[in-house]
Amino acid sequence: MIEVQGLTKQYGPVTAIRDVSFNVAAGEIVGFLGPNGAGKSTTMRILSCFMPATHGSARVAGYDVFRDSMEVRRRIGYLPENVPLYQDMRVAPYLDFVAEVKGVSRGARKAMVADVMDRCRISDVQHRLIGKLSKGYRQRVGLAQAIVNDPSVLILDEPTIGLDPRQITEIRSLIKSLAGAHTVILSTHILPEVAMVCSGVIIINKGSIVAQGPIDTLVDEFFPSARVQVEIEGPRDLVRERLASIPGVTAVKDDGVDGAGGMFLVESPRGRDVRSEIFRLAAQQKWELRELRRVGMTLEEVFIKVVAGEESLAPGERTVEEAAARVSEEDVTARRPEDET
Amino acid sequence: MRVWPIFKKEMRLYFTSPIAWVIGAIFLLIAGYFFSAIFNFFAQASMQSAMNPQMAREMNPTESVLRPLLSNVTVILLLLMPMVTMRLFAEERRSGTIELLLTYPVRDGAVLVGKYLAALALYGLMLVGTLLYPLMIAYFARLDWGAVLTGYIGLVLLGATFIAVGLFASSLTENQIVASIISFGVLLMLWVVGWSADYVGGAWGKVLSDLSIIEHFDNFAKGVLDTKDVVYYLGFVTLALFLSLRSLEARRWKE
């Protein structure tokens, strides 16, 4: 549905994106990730026909964004990142204008606008001036204008930014409900959101695509090992040594200290379960085993790995979380709940 | 061409924000002031002329009220029209709404024409307000309605040109103040270029006065409808709209 081939965009001397290629299949919801300034918005502006690329081509719904721009525009809904709306218009007339300009017939318009206001929960502010709305409500009006004519492709640049937690959940389920009949590409800095909403991800860094594919495949690709988190009360060094000597264990990492014992992350090849061995080891040594569970690799860790590079953990940063804080304050705002696998 | 929704949107924005009301009110206020000043002068003069038949023949309300009134109105337009047009594109650019507008399935040309017609319609409403003055003259004296009609055709054409120039200026920048200064500057230059015509003289003087945006209005004010003047204004409008379209397209590449 979205085919991007060798896309390059230069703003004067600045190369915002370089040779970007990816595909999004029809009915898919794809998350577009990358640190600030990576080129997400630039790519989306090209896809939405706002500006032409310097090189390369992009096709949306089978039409070239440059040559058949009008055909593309008929089929997309676009939400730019700063949600530009007419401050001096009221919500309902504004949506009516958007529907009309998008070619919704006069007869269908009223019902469509009412429906979209209902879905985005803005019916109660429909007579208010957009400029007087709170940020979250403006965000919803922005989303409403994107989906008002039920376009087959949605390009959403940070659609949940500025919403309260309940709203975020609602908007996410709204976006999720669009899957199947619609193709969605959405950019976000909230990585758990991608895991919840999207079937695939595209990670872009410094203007180039660094990883793409279904989330699970990506995680496997970047983290071919399984991890177990253990908390054992016992002599730390000895515990670490013994854990490392269990057959199949490839690495033991400190994961914090708690009282007399310590927490460790034990890595082994995927498919090799070392939990029973750890349990037996602790029982044998009469160490108190306080916790033993598998932890999944998260998309967040993939993100950090491909964007910052695991090797580039700065001194003093032991975990990816700290690295994340360094890469960008905003890039990682929440942790994805641990995998149950 | 989806001109109509754009037109409606612009009208809505003019009237939900105070712009239209403020500009309209100021315009009618100043025009009303000029009218009453001119009309009072005319009334006094005609009273004196009642005793002087020689002068009475020259007292003609079309010539001595309408014509000065119209030329005063053109000066108000020179000052006010840049403010009507300055927001048309600059504001969309500043607030970023252009990014949505230009990704809707509507051609740049339709956006342009919709905006142009909206400003023209607002101007039309302002002109309708001034019709009160000829009606008042007609109440007291015999007025040549043909001349009034010609005068208003002239005002519409002149305003249409001002708006086209202003629209072009607005497409050049995201700063409304800059847009308004550019359009005022361009219009003022086109206005005064005719002043040096007498001084230069000859063929060049003729060119200068033909170029002047206000020389062409004089015929309309006198009640003379000349195709040459109509073509001048319409040509100007076309040129300015064409340039605006090009600037809009060029902006996409530069964005």
Ligand SMILES: Nc1ncnc2c1ncn2[C@@H]1O[C@H](COP(=O)(O)OP(=O)(O)OP(=O)(O)O)[C@@H](O)[C@H]1O
């Ligand atoms: N209009 C512009 N003129 C010049 N450079 C620009 C312009 N817009 C973006 N850039 C540059 O292009 C690069 C990519 O910017 P872009 O907005 O696409 O990043 P992004 O991934 O959307 O970032 P963010 O997460 O902060 O929204 C940045 O280096 C930015 O400075």
Ligand SMILES: [Mg+2]
């Ligand atoms: Mg962005």
